[in-house]
Amino acid sequence: MPEQSPLETAEGDPFGPHNLPYGVFSTADEPDRRxxxxxxxxxxxxxxxxxVALGSPYAALLARPGLDALMGAGRTAWRDVRRALTAWVTVPAHRPDIEPLLHPLATVTSHLPYEVADYVDFYASExxxxxxxxxxxxxxxxxxPNWKHLPIGYHGRAGTVVVSGTDVVRPSGQRKAPADPAPVxxxxxxLDIEAEVGFVVGAPSRQGVPVPQSAFRDHVFGLCLLNDWSARDLQAWEYVPLGPFLGKSxxxxxxxxxxxxxxxxxxxxxxxxRTEPLLPYxxxxxxxxxxxFDLRISVSLNGQVISEPPFAGMYWTAAQQLAHMTVNGASLRTGDLFASGTVSGPERGERGSLLELTWNGTEPLDLPGGARTFLEDGDEITLTAWAPGPDGVRVGLGEVSGRIVPA
Structure with a gap:
């Protein structure tokens, strides 16, 4: 009996040919070749x-060490490349060429798939x-007073965006509790987490020309899960009056x-x-x-699910965030990343941060490894998610995980 092809995914596999997410990888025998x-x-x-093997005209976009060329090529190229990839993994005639180019996921190393140009984080969950x-x-x-009139956000640090699996060093900085006489x-x-969704910009825009909501698909290449690690004590002392800085960066x-x-x-x-009238843009x-987007997120701490935030309830949409981010004439660049802000629902088990789950440490979580208010060294956080797909099949989003190591 012939061995089953890796292209024959199990029925209902959330990473079947209806999904086909993009990434960047290297192999053990060629660790420096992305x-x-x-x-x-x-x-x-x-x-x-x-x-290359199939003589595709898209080799110039795909035979690269990163996604930047494909992302910058625009919506028509994204659509055509996706159609070609779908055919490559589903048409039996392509199997002799495609199967030798498949690598078991467990054997490859994943890398940040694009160069992050700018990073903006919003605050979109009511x-x-x-x-x-x-x-x-x-x-x-x-x-x-402004919250229901505009998507509030801040400009983050692109250089410290890291790929899933990267350890997170506990940050140091100034902190001052209300009763302390001076900062230390x-x-x-x-140290906290924020379960979020990130949107990755592909096609750039011209400075001085706002991007309307209707152009969302023309500029946004795709989305991913994102964890906006937050040092709440550093943040509380520094954020008045200008907002998040070292507590987030x-x-x-x-x-x-x-x-x-x-x-x-x-x-x-x-x-x-919406409960307030919105300005035209x-x-x-x-x-x-x-x-x-109806995304069902799950947050795990050391393997224990602690929250399941529903993204469908976000008050501000990604298209509105994109429109607001550019309405002053700010331009988009290939690789820009903007995040939704913490995803939280109305129930306690749907809160997307430990700040909320433990009510700022006053209501500890009772977990198998011991009670938690905020993160301890050695803790690992993993976000997973899925969305409804065609014919009842789920679309899986790639997980994002990180482990806290001592300062």
Whole structure:
């Protein structure tokens, strides 16, 4: 009986041919040679080698050490390359050329798949923003007056975006508790996570020309899971009046796999009803396509699921964030990354940060390895997610994980 082809994925495999996320990998025998890969089941296809072997016109985009060339080529190229890849992994006639170019996922090393140009992080979950407001302003209004009129965000540090599996060194900095007479310097004692979704820009835009919501698909290549690590004690002391800085800039982890927007067509959903009128550039009531994504995220601490945040409930959509980010004329560059902000739902088990899950440390989580308020050295956080796909099949998003090592 002939051996089953790796291209014959199990029924319902979330990484079947309906998905085909992009990444960059190297092999043990050629550790310094990075290649564009496409995940199919529990294997990775060397996409550049496949393009060369089949005489594809897309070899110039795929036979590269990163995704930047493909990302910058624009929407038509993204669509055509995806169609070609789908044919390569599904048409039996291609198997003699394709099968030798497959590598077991467990045997390859993943790398950051593109050069991060700029990084912006938003604050788009009403549930998260409300929880944070209640924690820090218990006697005041939870949401700030501007929150429902614009997507609040901050400009992060592109150089410390790291690929899943990279250890995170506990950051040090100034911190000052309310009762302390003066600040002290040392390792963060309130190290936290933020379960988020990142959107990766492919096609650039011209400076001075805003990008409307309707052009979202023309500029955004795909999305990935993202963990915005946060030192809450450093952040609390520094963020007034200008916002997050050292409490956020030490590390941001992203998945090794970028899921194309086209793979998530079945997961598009309408965002929650808006309770305040929006200015025209943010008004999405007449948009042809719903702006939300039905992504089901799971957060694990040392293998124990601690939260399942629902992305469908995010108040501000990625298209609105893109429009707001460029409305002042700021340009997009290939490799720009913008993140959703912490994903949280209305229930306690749907909160996307330890700050919320433990109510700033006052309600510890009871876990098999011991109670947790914030992260301890050696803790490992893993985010996974899936979305509804065609014919009831799930679309898997590449996981993002990171382990805390001492300062």
């Amino acid at each position: 290649r564009v890969g496409v995940r199919i089941g529990d294997h990775v296809l060397d996409a550049g080698a496949a393009a 549930h998260h923003a409300t929880n944070v407001g209640r924690i820090f302003r218990p006697d005041g209004v939870a949401l700030t 310097f040392g390792p963060s004692v309130k 030490f590390a941001t982890s992203v998945s090794a796999w970028v899921t194309p927007l086209e793979a998530l067509d079945e997961a598009r959903v309408a965002p929650p009803a 943010l008004d999405d009531s007449d948009e042809e396509e719903p702006g939300g």
